[in-house]
Amino acid sequence: xxxxxxxxxxxxxxxxxxxxxxxxxxxxxxxxxxxxxxxxxxxxxxxxxxxxxxxxxxxxxxxxxxxxxxxxxxxxxxxxxxxxxxxxxxxxxxxxxxxxxxxxxxxxxxxxxxxxxxxxxxxxxxxxxxxxxxxxxxxxxxxxxxxxxxxxxxxxxxxxxxxxxxxxxxxxxxxxxxxxxxxxxxxxxxxxxxxxxxxxxxxxxxxxxxxxxxxxxxxxxxxxxxxxxxxxxxxxxxxxxxxxxxxxxxxxxxxxxxxxxxxxxxxxxxxx
Amino acid sequence: xxxxxxxxxxxxxxxxxxxxxxxxxxxxxxxxxxxxxxxxxxxxxxxxxxxxxxxxxxxxxxxxxxxxxxxxxxxxxxxxxxxxxxxxxxxxxxxxxxxxxxxxxxxxxxxxxxxxxxxxxxxxxxxxxxxxxxxxxxxxxxxxxxxxxxxxxxxxxxxxxxxxxxxxxxxxxxxxxxxxxxxxxxxxxxxxxxxxxxxxxxxxxxxxxxxxxxxxxxxxxxxxxxxxxxxxxxxxxxxxxxxxxxxxxxxxxxxxxxxxxxxxxxxxxxxxxxxxxxxxxxxxxxxxxxxxxxxxxxxx
Numbered sequence: 001x002x003x004x005x006x007x008x009x010x011x012x013x014x015x016x017x018x019x020x021x022x023x024x025x026x027x028x029x030x031x032x033x034x035x036x037x038x039x040x041x042x043x044x045x046x047x048x049x050x051x052x053x054x055x056x057x058x059x060x061x062x063x064x065x066x067x068x069x070x071x072x073x074x075x076x077x078x079x080x081x082x083x084x085x086x087x088x089x090x091x092x093x094x095x096x097x098x099x100x101x102x103x104x105x106x107x108x109x110x111x112x113x114x115x116x117x118x119x120x121x122x123x124x125x126x127x128x129x130x131x132x133x134x135x136x137x138x139x140x141x142x143x144x145x146x147x148x149x150x151x152x153x154x155x156x157x158x159x160x161x162x163x164x165x166x167x168x169x170x171x172x173x174x175x176x177x178x179x180x181x182x183x184x185x186x187x188x189x190x191x192x193x194x195x196x197x198x199x200x201x202x203x204x205x206x207x208x209x210x211x212x213x214x215x216x217x218x219x220x221x222x223x224x225x226x227x228x229x230x231x232x233x234x235x236x237x238x239x240x241x242x243x244x245x246x247x248x249x250x251x252x253x254x255x256x257x258x259x260x261x262x263x264x265x266x267x268x269x270x271x272x
Numbered sequence: 273x274x275x276x277x278x279x280x281x282x283x284x285x286x287x288x289x290x291x292x293x294x295x296x297x298x299x300x301x302x303x304x305x306x307x308x309x310x311x312x313x314x315x316x317x318x319x320x321x322x323x324x325x326x327x328x329x330x331x332x333x334x335x336x337x338x339x340x341x342x343x344x345x346x347x348x349x350x351x352x353x354x355x356x357x358x359x360x361x362x363x364x365x366x367x368x369x370x371x372x373x374x375x376x377x378x379x380x381x382x383x384x385x386x387x388x389x390x391x392x393x394x395x396x397x398x399x400x401x402x403x404x405x406x407x408x409x410x411x412x413x414x415x416x417x418x419x420x421x422x423x424x425x426x427x428x429x430x431x432x433x434x435x436x437x438x439x440x441x442x443x444x445x446x447x448x449x450x451x452x453x454x455x456x457x458x459x460x461x462x463x464x465x466x467x468x469x470x471x472x473x474x475x476x477x478x479x480x481x482x483x484x485x486x487x488x489x490x491x492x493x494x495x496x497x498x499x500x501x502x503x504x505x506x507x508x509x510x511x512x513x514x515x516x517x518x519x520x521x522x523x524x525x526x527x528x529x530x531x532x533x534x535x536x537x538x539x540x541x542x543x544x545x546x547x548x549x550x551x552x553x554x555x556x557x558x559x560x561x562x563x564x565x566x567x568x569x570x571x572x
Contacts, residue, residue, distance in 0.1 A: 012375055018367065019384045022445065025399040026391075028410060032402070043408045085298070088291040098288035108295075111303050113555035117503050117524045118544035121313065121531050122306035125322060145298035175287060204392035206506040207524075211532065222394045226510060229398055237402060244395045251390035255446070259386050263454040266447075 033242035040237050054242035063216055064243055067224030070136075074209075074220060075202035078140045082198045083191060086149030091179055093150070094157040095165070111147045117207065124211055138212040139220065143202065149194050152265060156190035157183060193265035196258040200251050221247045307548070313541035322537035332542035342543070345521040348433060352522060353501040356440045360497050361490070363441065364448035369482070371449070372456045382453065389446030393506030400439040401426075401511060429519040432512050436520050439507050444500065448493050455489035456482065488562075495558045499551055523547055 020027075032040055033054050035047035058064050092098075093105055123142055132138040160183060168178045184191065209220045219227075225247060228240055255262075314332055316324035336342045371382050388396070403410045404425040415422055425431045459482065467477050483490070505524045508514055514521035514529065521529070523543060531540035 015381045029399045085295045089295045092288040092291040096288040098285035113552045115551045118548045119306035122309035142302035145295040225394045248395045255390035
């Protein structure tokens, strides 16, 4: 029973229409970012003539370069921290036997049901009292431990055949050697998936960086955009659209690279 | 021999706790302590600096439930959560079904469909801010084209919530799509072959095979989307600032306003406790259902 060409063509057309509808806001944004302000003011959605002036302005007359840099530092460090701490914790839960392991695990589990939004008031006070407001530490520290990451790592560590563990014991590998030579190479796809997902989440964080910064010293790109919008949108849609397109490139790249892995990894960590 | 294994156990125990220690320090300072503190502050009268002055029991809570602005914000939060979750689920499911076909170039469509997962709340909100712009925005053009009266989406009490729901659904679609696609692709093809032999219609296949086979994932996506919806903040902050007249003042935005703008920390903490209870409830339902079903997913 073969699907006829007409049917195939129809399905393809549906998919194309769906994609265009879904990504319409993004296309409009890109189009405006390439338009002159006169063209936008006249209500044209497509540029009268293509120009890149808005992108030049993003890097020359706004603080976006600085904000992008801050976001890279913070997202990168939090990612590294989360990956290392999650691997450590997951290793303990999977390969070690110790007292109160179950209780420790339940404690980890419980953090997943406590909304961060309900913790912002005391966390803000903590950062203020430690004199950490407007530092990288203030934005990144609260997120270094990740229950989600620990579960994801735990699930993938559990897939390691017991024979490998026994063999390593016979070979006399230490825990550190077993972790770095066997466990991590064996689960590298999951580790990379989590790292990419972590970077993406950190890059897109909004509420906490907004609260933890009161000046431009370490402000992240998301909060920078919020500021740019409140100063500029009325007059300059082209500039703000160029700025948001620049800000979304790193995370879109991550989605394009990691989409296949996210589909598996995100469900594995939580559903199973 | 026995001594050696004892020693090993003790070492292992120390190592285990050593490996958990960094995570527990962070969780202790930035999750458990603030959570307890929030519960404490919700029972306190607080000064403008957020310092507790005296214990007032559940007064902050009873004040909330007699406050018009809180009741509005609570009601619209429930409406918002319901519609944004329902729409996300239905649309993402339809997208996942159409992207599970085997057509040349399908991988490109899958990537496109999941791309909104990479879009931050700031970017999504600013894109939709333009779509809703009453002078030059997309919807204003469509309304003009259809000879319909203009709508001022972001300053109309009803439409502003619709606008926030629309933006949220758009943002959520990528993630929900990706997870649902994974579930639909995992359905064994022979199930459909039997259905084809029986001459089952499209709707029949959907009702008897696709939906039942993916029901655990549908449930998972529903709960995750629901929980995320309760935690909505950025869309409100950028699109409407809670207005007009509290009509888009979702719970987390209200907490933020009360804590950092109005400096009523006791009231904000009480709302935080309510949020926590709601989220805990849904997470616990999810754990419970997951454990009850156990390994029987495939038979569902």
